Amino acid sequence: MEKEGLPEYSRSQLALRNGQDRPQIWVAYNSYIYDVSDSRLWKNGLHYEHWAGQDLTEELIDAPHSDTVFLKFEVIGILKG
Numbered sequence: 916m917e918k919e920g921l922p923e924y925s926r927s928q929l930a931l932r933n934g935q936d937r938p939q940i941w942v943a944y945n946s947y948i949y950d951v952s953d954s955r956l957w958k959n960g961l962h963y964e965h966w967a968g969q970d971l972t973e974e975l976i977d978a979p980h981s982d983t984v985f986l987k988f989e990v991i992g993i994l995k996g
């Protein structure tokens with residue numbers, strides 16, 4: 916997937932897309948930001964006790980699935996260092 920040229924977002928910009936404050940629901944994983952707004956499983960930003968709008972890279976270790984769950988979602992940006 917081509918990821919060059921994507922917009923960069925800060926953690927505070929990401930935090931606004933937590934499913935509560937704005938219509939968009941975003942999740943960061945391994946520096947990429949995914950738009951999960953269309954997922955039934957991220958309704959209102961909550962996914963099995965995990966809130967969207969943040970970097971959930973380390974939390975994936977506790978999930979019953981791998982990162983292949985992200986394949987069907989579009990990368991919409993890069994999380995700023």
Ligand code: HEM
Nearest residue numbers: 944954955956963965971972974975977978979980984985
């Ligand atoms: C202990 C916590 C978690 C549980 C119990 C859980 C459970 C699930 C289940 C049952 C599914 C649907 C079946 C599947 O695709 O395997 C799913 C999908 C998904 N999970 Fe998790 N998950 C957890 C944590 C996480 C974390 C931390 C992330 C992000 C880093 C994440 C991201 C996703 C995504 C993006 C999907 C796909 C949603 C869709 O297809 O609409 N999950 N999860």
